[in-house]
Amino acid sequence: MMGQGPQKPGEHQLKRAWVFLKPLVGRYAWRLVFGFLCLAVVDLLQLWIPRVMKHAVDGVSTGEDSGWLAVRVAQIVVLALIIAVLRYFWRYFLLGFSRLLEKDIRRTMLAHVLTLDRTALHGRSPGDILALSGNDLASVQLAAGMGLVAFVDAIFMSLAALAFMAALHGTLTAVAVAPLPFLALATRSLSGRLHARFVKVQEKFSELTECARTTLTSIRLFKAYNQEESQTARFDALGRAYVHHNLRAAIVEGTLFPFAGLVSNASVLLVLYFGGLLTMHQALTAGDFVAFMAYLHLLTWPMMAFGWVANLFQRGLTSLQRIQELLADRAALEDPPRPVRLPTAPFTLQLHGCTFAYPAMETPALQDCSVTLTPGITGLVGPTGAGKSTLCAILTRLYPVPRGAYTVNGCDVNDLGIADLRSLMAYVPQEGVLFSDTVAANIAFGKPDATLEEIQAVARAAVIHDEIVAMASGYETRLGEKGVRLSGGQRQRIALARALLLDRPILIIDDALSAVDTETEQRILKELAKRCQGKTCLIISHRIAQLADAHRLLVMDNGRIVDSGSHHDLLQRNPFYRTIHQHQTRMSCAR
Numbered sequence: 001m002m003g004q005g006p007q008k009p010g011e012h013q014l015k016r017a018w019v020f021l022k023p024l025v026g027r028y029a030w031r032l033v034f035g036f037l038c039l040a041v042v043d044l045l046q047l048w049i050p051r052v053m054k055h056a057v058d059g060v061s062t063g064e065d066s067g068w069l070a071v072r073v074a075q076i077v078v079l080a081l082i083i084a085v086l087r088y089f090w091r092y093f094l095l096g097f098s099r100l101l102e103k104d105i106r107r108t109m110l111a112h113v114l115t116l117d118r119t120a121l122h123g124r125s126p127g128d129i130l131a132l133s134g135n136d137l138a139s140v141q142l143a144a145g146m147g148l149v150a151f152v153d154a155i156f157m158s159l160a161a162l163a164f165m166a167a168l169h170g171t172l173t174a175v176a177v178a179p180l181p182f183l184a185l186a187t188r189s190l191s192g193r194l195h196a197r198f199v200k201v202q203e204k205f206s207e208l209t210e211c212a213r214t215t216l217t218s219i220r221l222f223k224a225y226n227q228e229e230s231q232t233a234r235f236d237a238l239g240r241a242y243v244h245h246n247l248r249a250a251i252v253e254g255t256l257f258p259f260a261g262l263v264s265n266a267s268v269l270l271v272l273y274f275g276g277l278l279t280m281h282q283a284l285t286a287g288d289f290v291a292f293m294a295y296l297h298l299l300t301w302p303m304m305a306f307g308w309v310a311n312l313f314q315r316g317l318t319s320l321q322r323i324q325e326l327l328a329d330r331a332a333l334e335d336p337p338r339p340v341r342l343p344t345a346p347f348t349l350q351l352h353g354c355t356f357a358y359p360a361m362e363t364p365a366l367q368d369c370s371v372t373l374t375p376g377i378t379g380l381v382g383p384t385g386a387g388k389s390t391l392c393a394i395l396t397r398l399y400p401v402p403r404g405a406y407t408v409n410g411c412d413v414n415d416l417g418i419a420d421l422r423s424l425m426a427y428v429p430q431e432g433v434l435f436s437d438t439v440a441a442n443i444a445f446g447k448p449d450a451t452l453e454e455i456q457a458v459a460r461a462a463v464i465h466d467e468i469v470a471m472a473s474g475y476e477t478r479l480g481e482k483g484v485r486l487s488g489g490q491r492q493r494i495a496l497a498r499a500l501l502l503d504r505p506i507l508i509i510d511d512a513l514s515a516v517d518t519e520t521e522q523r524i525l526k527e528l529a530k531r532c533q534g535k536t537c538l539i540i541s542h543r544i545a546q547l548a549d550a551h552r553l554l555v556m557d558n559g560r561i562v563d564s565g566s567h568h569d570l571l572q573r574n575p576f577y578r579t580i581h582q583h584q585t586r587m588s589c590a591r
């Protein structure tokens with residue numbers, strides 16, 4: 001479940017971030033070693049240049065010849081060339097490291113989200129998860145890339161520059177660093193505020209992403225309801241809120257960065273004045289003074305960088321905390337420590353007075369529900385909202401159930417491995433979900449090594465083969481967002497073919513033929529009757545007449561099974577069943 005929201009990063013959060021990052025950093029340690037080695041050499045060479053300049057200036061003042069000066073210039077050119085090459089390498093190693101880290105965290109996030117069940121995902125919108133893997137991960141990458149580089153560089157460069165400056169004149173160095181404590185104080189006091197504002201920025205980005213996702217996935221609906229303008233206005237309002245919170249963060253950021261510049265300029269001013277006086281009184285040579293100023297110039301970047309790095313780390317830590325909260329979400333369903341062996345076919349599934357409420361819902365969707373599904377076809381009917389899809393979700397083990405509430409061949413499902421139990425089942429949900437892939441790949445989703453013959457056989461059973469063959473590229477036709485759009489009935493039949501290909505001993509079909517015409521549905525049900533011999537099959541349908549040949553029929557209402565029997569029995573005694581049947585018969589006669 002979602003946590004309390006990221007807290008201000010203290011020592012505990014830093015430790016938590018490090019525990020998470022340590023193995024990932026260890027994986028690419030050699031990159032870091034080579035990268036920082038190149039960076040250190042670049043810094044040392046940069047620090048060497050002022051020394052060459054000092055000799056050049058002192059040489060000029062003591063009347064050395066032009067050939068001697070040319071040698072100094074050539075030395076600086078060679079140093080600059082080496083610096084350029086090594087800069088390429090540190091970028092390659094260190095920025096490459098941050099990209100690899102980003103890839104690994106993204107992979108960990110996706111793998112983790114796939115382990116979560118519906119209960120764990122209830123508090124998060126897809127937009128929230130997309131924002132974590134987009135904006136938040138980008139902040140972490142920036143902190144681990146440029147942030148880390150700038151931090152190490154700033155420390156190394158400032159210490160080395162200070163050492164070189166101290167070697168030239170100790171007191172002048174002390175004067176130059178006098179304004180630095182102000183920078184440290186400002187960074188410390190502003191970083192807490194910055195953190196709180198970044199948290200808000202990332203939350204707003206999640207909302208914006210979710211709004212964009214819903215808009216893009218439901219464009220037709222918005223058009224049909226003439227909601228384009230109001231949805232654009234909603235998106236605009238969220239966009240404005242996002243900008244507003246970004247600006248609030250920018251106010252703090254915008255204070256820190258110029259303040260660092262101000263501190264460094266104060267140092268330059270102090271050195272210019274006191275260094276100038278020392279040179280005038282010949283306590284410092286002109287060359288020393290030029291070199292000192294050059295070192296101070298090299299120190300300016302690290303001072304500015306501390307403010308910038310503080311921002312990057314703040315953002316990175318805030319985002320990493322948000323990502324870690326997702327990674328801390330745990331599935332409510334857990335495998336038993338020692339799963340018992342799966343029972344063997346044929347299978348009898350039983351719910352024993354099972355009560356189930358969706359997270360955060362007060363009224364249970366299943367109320368003391370008892371049902372027994374034996375081998376053969378069981379038909380399930382019931383008014384809308386009766387709990388039929390919830391029953392499917394429980395049977396396919398998408399939600400946890402208490403001990404003793406659900407057994408398979410007498411064995412409590414809490415003692416069975418979740419994946420083991422699901423490997424016995426093929427499930428066709430109400431909405432025919434298709435992926436952006438070929439028809440063949442969509443059908444072979446659960447069995448990627450299926451032959452074309454196997455795929456065609458199940459497509460024939462789902463009465464969709466002829467329509468697939470008539471498509472431009474047959475089974476190789478691409479479907480989904482970037483491919484062919486199919487009708488609701490075609491989608492449902494491809495989804496059914498996908499489940500049939502698995503050929504599993506338990507088949508659950510949740511009103512998955514609702515968009516198929518009655519004649520085609522009848523043909524499909526005949527095929528199913530042939531294929532389901534010896535299997536335990538539950539078919540939910542709103543069309544009662546289609547289920548008349550099922551071995552047993554169940555009627556569900558208010559979260560429980562309220563009647564069961566043959567078509568004939570139910571017609572005799574169940575008023576709901578009789579009314580619906582009469583209504584549907586009249587409708588089909590009228591047609």
Ligand SMILES: Nc1ncnc2c1ncn2[C@@H]1O[C@H](COP(=O)(O)OP(=O)(O)OP(=O)(O)O)[C@@H](O)[C@H]1O
Nearest residue numbers: 358359361365382383384385386387388389390391
């Ligand atoms: N994910 C969910 N979160 C909260 N409540 C839900 C959720 N899914 C269903 N419900 C509620 O549970 C009850 C049973 O819903 P369910 O979808 O199981 O009914 P159904 O019989 O399949 O309906 P239909 O025939 O319309 O598909 C309804 O009151 C519904 O509002």
